[in-house]
Amino acid sequence: MLDSHLIANALAPTGKLRASINLGNPLLAGQHAHDGSLFGVSIDLSMELASRLGLEVSFLAFDAAAKSVNAVKAEEADIGFFAIDPARSEGIAFTAPYVLIEGSYLVRDASPLSNMEEVDRTGHRVVVGAGSAYDLFLTRHLQAARIERSPTSPTVVDTFLHIGADVAAGVKQQLEADASRLPGLRLLAGSFMSIQQALGAPAGRASEVHQYLAGFIEEVKANGLVRDALAKHGIVGAAVAPAQSAG
Incomplete structure (x- = not known):
């Protein structure tokens, strides 16, 4: 011992x-x-x-x-x-x-994206918290989409809306909370990482x-x-x- x-x-x-x-x-x-x-x-x-x-x-x-x-x-x-x-x-x-913990994607209700596989496309911008686990993971795995960085993970959705990006990425529960406080948002089904x-x-x-x-x-x-x-x-x-x- x-x-x-x-x-x-x-x-x-x-x-x-x-x-x-x-x-x-x-x-x-x-x-x-x-x-x-x-x-x-x-x-x-x-x-x-x-x-x-x-x-x-x-x-x-x-x-x-x-x-x-x-x-x-x-x-x-x-x-x-x-x-x-x-x-x-x-x-x-x-x-x-x-x-x-699950990592998920959030989009606007009007977004044409319907599943996670559609996120990594040329022209798409994905917002993550700078230096977060999602930032590190998606930096390695996204091949076509461009990553934009918010100062912290809790500010990801606000940054996503402010700059008019296509996707917000982060902790599923945080994104769900943001979707409940802000109108016109939805989560894509599933998780892109554990x-x-x-x-x-x-x-x-x-x-x-x-x-x-x-x-x-x-x-x-x-x-x-x-x-x-x-x-x-x-x-x-x-x-x-x-x-x-x-x-």
Whole structure:
């Protein structure tokens, strides 16, 4: 068994567990307007991890995934919660995913697009949150459509409407919420990607740290903590990721 005291010292050299929180994904983190306090699944997991290691936790909140990722890469934070992507692997070591989220497309009601396969056509403009998992994925996979970038994921639909683009891409639940508050919008059926949300730490931390974090994520999936956190925060549409095979 790994010594939690040694892990705490190796993971959090400042004596506090510094958790980088991405407010750009409202399924996993949010901020109360009245007092600025943070809430969400990633907050709950940070506090559980800190408690197990006998550490205080301090949060660094960012409005976009790319900023949150960079804080961990620069070792300004000890952990972060992001979608796994090859473009983020340099400088960050990820656990297996703990939550799976769908990425979807949104269009205007009047759009001629009727399915996802029609999106990647010459002349189409697709709006994504800069540096988000969708940006990284679609940058690799779209061959003909042009990508336009919004400053953050929550502003994607507003940017999409403002610039007159053809498609908005992002978290299905965020797009559904935007479609309900703004008239004349609809989602295309299905999802273009399954986003694997994982716990990440600076790659330079000791191997025992990464081993401990991997075990932590498997345990909180198995014991229901992730499931209960999703329910507690009213998150619909995100699923607890399956257990990581030991083999």
